[in-house]
Amino acid sequence: MPKLHHLKLPGGMTERGFWLYVWRVENPNGEEFLYVGRTGDNSSPYAASTYRRMGQHLGDADNTNALLKHLREHDRARPIHEYETFEMISYGPIFPEVERHPDFAYRVEPHWTDARNRHDPFRDRMAALEKKLAQELKARKYNVMNTVNCDKPLLDEDWPPVKVAFAEHFPLLDGVGSK
Secondary structure (H helix, E strand, O other), X not given: OOOOOOOOOOHHHHOOOEEEEEEEEEOOOOOEEEEEEEOOOOOOOOOOOHHHHHHHHOOOOOOOOHHHHHHHHHOOOOOHHHOOEEEEEEEEEEXXXXXXXXXXXXXXXXXXXXXXXXXXXXXXXXXXXXXXXXXXXXXXXXXXXXXXXXXXXXXXXXXXXXXXXXXXXXXXXXXXXXX
């Protein structure tokens, strides 16, 4: 039978830049699964919006649908439409997407290296934050499916605002409640 569904997307989620996000997925048995991610490519100087990542995570392209891969690994192989809810909590943009020279072309010098030199420091800080967020959620017994591998240092000033933002939806980050 047809059903009416409703998705209300805040306009801010369409802004390009460096974002952190957590997917919260509930299966038909009421079990919750989390996936921690970020925007800001490793392979290019682009930093997409979380709105764009939403579709990629739920899509068919094997190189961008990490959420679905983790659900298949951690839950049984059920069709995506059988899950009760998909909720994305995103914070950002923490840093803006770097501007590219008007003559910029993908992987063409000299503007490619210039854009990467400005992009990569933000990307590295985001990777460290992504790892910290995943670790902190796991340490508080949230069911985080993915492990974030990163050897970049976390800057002391970067974590507190992220922790406060995500604690609104994950109160154990702030030491409130129990799991």
